[in-house]
Amino acid sequence: MAESPITPREKDFATWYQDVVIQGDMAEPAEIVKGCMVIKPNGYAVWEVLQRELDTRFKATGHQNVYLPLLIPESFLTKEAEHVEGFSPELAVVTHAGGKKLEEPYVIRPTSETIVGHFFSKWIQSHRDLPMLLNQWANVIRWELRTRMFLRTTEFLWQEGHTAHSTHEEALEEVIRMLDVYAEVAEDVMAMPVVKGVKTRAEKFAGALRSYSIESMMQNGLALQAGTSHDLGQNFGKAFDVQFQSKEGKLDYVWQTSWGVSTRLIGGLIMTHSDDKGLVLPPKMAHRKVVIVPIFRKDDEKAIVMEAAAKLAKEVGAHIDTREGHSPGAKFFHWERRGVPIVLELGPRDVAAGNIVIKRRDTGTKEVIPQTELAAKVAETLEAMQRDMFSKAKQRLQDNTVVANSIGEVREILDDVTAEKGGGKFVMAHLKDDPANDAAIKEFRASVRNIPLVDEYDGPGKCIITGEEVAQRVVIAKSY
RNA sequence: CGGGGCGUGGCUCAGCCUGGUAGAGCGCCUGGUUCGGGACCAGGAGGCCGGAGGUUCGAAUCCUCUCGCCCCGACCA
Numbered sequence: 185m186a187e188s189p190i191t192p193r194e195k196d197f198a199t200w201y202q203d204v205v206i207q208g209d210m211a212e213p214a215e216i217v218k219g220c221m222v223i224k225p226n227g228y229a230v231w232e233v234l235q236r237e238l239d240t241r242f243k244a245t246g247h248q249n250v251y252l253p254l255l256i257p258e259s260f261l262t263k264e265a266e267h268v269e270g271f272s273p274e275l276a277v278v279t280h281a282g283g284k285k286l287e288e289p290y291v292i293r294p295t296s297e298t299i300v301g302h303f304f305s306k307w308i309q310s311h312r313d314l315p316m317l318l319n320q321w322a323n324v325i326r327w328e329l330r331t332r333m334f335l336r337t338t339e340f341l342w343q344e345g346h347t348a349h350s351t352h353e354e355a356l357e358e359v360i361r362m363l364d365v366y367a368e369v370a371e372d373v374m375a376m377p378v379v380k381g382v383k384t385r386a387e388k389f390a391g392a393l394r395s396y397s398i399e400s401m402m403q404n405g406l407a408l409q410a411g412t413s414h415d416l417g418q419n420f421g422k423a424f425d426v427q428f429q430s431k432e433g434k435l436d437y438v439w440q441t442s443w444g445v446s447t448r449l450i451g452g453l454i455m456t457h458s459d460d461k462g463l464v465l466p467p468k469m470a471h472r473k474v475v476i477v478p479i480f481r482k483d484d485e486k487a488i489v490m491e492a493a494a495k496l497a498k499e500v501g502a503h504i505d506t507r508e509g510h511s512p513g514a515k516f517f518h519w520e521r522r523g524v525p526i527v528l529e530l531g532p533r534d535v536a537a538g539n540i541v542i543k544r545r546d547t548g549t550k551e552v553i554p555q556t557e558l559a560a561k562v563a564e565t566l567e568a569m570q571r572d573m574f575s576k577a578k579q580r581l582q583d584n585t586v587v588a589n590s591i592g593e594v595r596e597i598l599d600d601v602t603a604e605k606g607g608g609k610f611v612m613a614h615l616k617d618d619p620a621n622d623a624a625i626k627e628f629r630a631s632v633r634n635i636p637l638v639d640e641y642d643g644p645g646k647c648i649i650t651g652e653e654v655a656q657r658v659v660i661a662k663s664y
Numbered sequence: 665c666g667g668g669g670c671g672u673g674g675c676u677c678a679g680c681c682u683g684g685u686a687g688a689g690c691g692c693c694u695g696g697u698u699c700g701g702g703a704c705c706a707g708g709a710g711g712c713c714g715g716a717g718g719u720u721c722g723a724a725u726c727c728u729c730u731c732g733c734c735c736c737g738a739c740c741a
Contacts, residue, residue, distance in 0.1 A: 215733055273739065328740055336740070409741065446741055479700055513701035531700055
């Protein structure tokens with residue numbers, strides 16, 4: 185037994201997740217710093233793919249990247265009342281520097297709305313400066329009490345978009361545009377289906393008018409907020425005095441948005457697709473899509489096999505596992521745990537027959553094919569995997585979405601659901617957007633995930649708590 | 665912050681109750697035989713037992729304090 189086995193999902197989903205992260209060589213707990221993790225090469229490569237996919241789309245929608253300071257004067261946080269209330273409990277504060285106590289402490293950014301507000305007020309004077317469309321790739325710190333690798337760590341990597349507009353309409357368009365970008369990356373690249381919607385007032389970002397989110401469903405049925413896009417209204421504009429002069433010569437505050445996704449997405453990716461054998465990556469997320477495991481005994485066999493392997497590897501852009509001192513079996517397990525989409529086996533028998541063995545990670549299907557067909561077969565298999573993995577996840581989401589018409593029913597369905605045991609559902613119910621109702625749902629540790637932008641159900645109905653007429657059903661679930 | 669668990673070679677842990685020369689498996693190094701789903705044999709390197717104080721002739725073991733990590737809840741991307 186070369187490396188520790190992975191706890192089956194059935195037995196304990198939370199432990200399974202940790203095992204997959206560690207065995208897949210994605211990350212490990214930092215241990216020396218509370219709640220932090222070390223993202224290892226295999227995990228960081230996945231983040232780099234995500235960065236590339238997102239960044240390309242940000243640029244295509246007119247955004248530019250900037251970088252702002254990690255430290256924020258403490259007083260900045262207090263300028264927006266809701267914002268400070270929302271973030272105060274989880275701030276890490278720098279009180280000493282240069283061997284002296286600081287006159288005014290700095291907080292380590294939990295997010296950058298305030299510092300952006302400050303600079304927007306410097307940079308924006310005229311309607312000609314608008315819209316201002318910026319994005320920042322950065323790390324932030326939120327002192328969470330409970331952490332899980334990728335899903336919630338004290339320090340995490342993310343991108344935060346910050347934009348300023350001259351009208352609310354335009355800002356709203358931006359909010360939805362970026363939510364769509366997130367949904368596209370989640371579904372088309374990560375093969376992770378999401379539900380787009382508006383957060384309830386109780387669940388919105390501290391300081392926003394409204395927040396929008398994409399919510400995905402993990403294999404245990406728990407919801408994961410995979411991305412958010414906020415309509416900040418003029419709240420930060422007013423707090424930081426970001427005014428512009430309109431065409432008509434009138435002064436007005438800018439309308440802002442902010443939006444972000446984080447390394448949490450990697451957690452979502454893992455919990456959407458992986459299995460009891462380890463990590464499973466959709467082809468578009470795999471930095472290493474094809475690996476060849478050469479098989480041979482004697483030196484003359486080795487020469488023949490390696491020559492054929494090198495030729496085929498070049499043809500399909502594969503990595504050859506040339507490590508010595510490991511049996512082929514050990515190599516198969518190695519790549520399987522790391523989620524490589526396609527593993528090719530090539531031994532003397534195959535070379536003699538002009539064949540090669542192709543195995544796909546998601547289904548475990550193994551096939552012997554002529555080497556001449558390899559390139560076509562690889563391309564076709566990668567495409568099929570991407571498609572099938574999305575379908576499978578989509579099906580699971582549908583199978584585990586249920587309708588409920590009373591609070592008792594909702595509670596019945598979700599009461600015993602935990603991250604470890606699983607059994608989670610998305611429960612569609614009519615509920616009025618009122619913090620009191622959110623609180624009632626919280627009593628059994630569930631929450632309103634969002635109010636879907638597209639109502640796929642029966643339209644208006646009576647709120648399961650107040651009985652008032654509401655426009656549509658909302659998503660209620662246990663979540664990470 | 666409440667509850668639980670845990671700090672002993674790189675990793676997983678045993679030893680602690682009942683104080684007396686620091687152990688195992690895995691990994692690592694060397695050599696040989698292996699190699700189509702986690703190979704085997706032989707030899708070898710590697711630890712002031714989380715930290716501080718105390719009890720004792722003697723502490724990984726007993727006592728006090730302390731630091732940290734993990735898991736479960738409340739908070740949250």
